[in-house]
Amino acid sequence: MSRAFALISTALLVACGDPVHTDAVDALGPEAHGVEPGPLHRPGQPCLVCHGGKGPGNLEFSVAGTVYKYADSNEPLANAIVKLVDQSGPSTIVGTNCVGNFFVQRTDFDPVFPLWTRIQLGSLDIEMSTPVFGKGSCAHCHQDSPTESSVGRIYVAPPGAELPGGSCP
Ligand code: HEC
Numbered sequence: 001m002s003r004a005f006a007l008i009s010t011a012l013l014v015a016c017g018d019p020v021h022t023d024a025v026d027a028l029g030p031e032a033h034g035v036e037p038g039p040l041h042r043p044g045q046p047c048l049v050c051h052g053g054k055g056p057g058n059l060e061f062s063v064a065g066t067v068y069k070y071a072d073s074n075e076p077l078a079n080a081i082v083k084l085v086d087q088s089g090p091s092t093i094v095g096t097n098c099v100g101n102f103f104v105q106r107t108d109f110d111p112v113f114p115l116w117t118r119i120q121l122g123s124l125d126i127e128m129s130t131p132v133f134g135k136g137s138c139a140h141c142h143q144d145s146p147t148e149s150s151v152g153r154i155y156v157a158p159p160g161a162e163l164p165g166g167s168c169p
């Protein structure tokens with residue numbers, strides 16, 4: 001994309017509405033090379049910035065995130081079950097895909113926060129000991145590396161534990 005076009009399209013977006021939202025979307029950068037927008041894109045990013053109802057993602061999610069095997073590596077945890085429980089009823093269950101992403105459409109589950117979460121794979125069963133209040137993007141708090149504003153990625157296994165492989169076809 002030429003710089004002139006980028007500037008014009010940014011100006012158009014800003015003109016259309018919410019500059020804070022536009023900045024938040026822009027801050028996440030372009031798509032990774034070779035990855036189409038879809039279920040496998042942008043692992044580790046706060047999905048609801050773009051899929052929270054204001055676009056540019058068309059699908060609106062209520063809860064979404066990415067699960068990894070270990071605290072200190074980017075290896076995704078595929079085929080895990082994410083259980084979400086709020087006060088409105090039985091748990092909602094969603095699987096992680098080959099990049100560790102999972103997502104729930106708001107039309108399927110519109111949680112009443114707080115929300116309790118746990119991740120299961122075989123005999124592994126890891127829960128977040130405190131519930132989530134109000135934030136549907138797990139990456140809002142779980143960024144890849146721990147910092148003052150982040151607890152680090154969501155992971156299930158201690159370092160050195162062997163977990164089944166799994167990679168995208
Ligand atoms: C920076 C903005 C942005 C972020 C962050 C983002 N997406 Fe998207 N997503 C898009 C856009 C744009 C599209 C293409 C338009 C569409 O199909 O909704 C898309 C498409 C999708 C689709 C296909 C929807 C369909 O209709 O088939 C899925 C599924 C999806 N994203 C999942 C995710 C998940 C899961 C995350 C977080 C790990 C995420 N996205 C993060 C912008 C984003």
Ligand code: HEC
Pocket residue numbers: 063064065082117118119126127128129130132133135136137138139140141142151153154155156
């Ligand atoms: C408001 C901040 C926040 C949000 C949003 C959040 N978490 Fe957490 N999460 C934490 C904190 C803090 C801990 C560490 C203490 C604990 O377990 O409660 C944690 C720990 C966890 C753990 C335990 C082990 C680990 O991987 O660190 C899991 C599993 C987990 N979170 C899953 C999730 C899932 C799934 C979501 C999205 C649905 C989510 N979290 C959203 C703050 C958050």
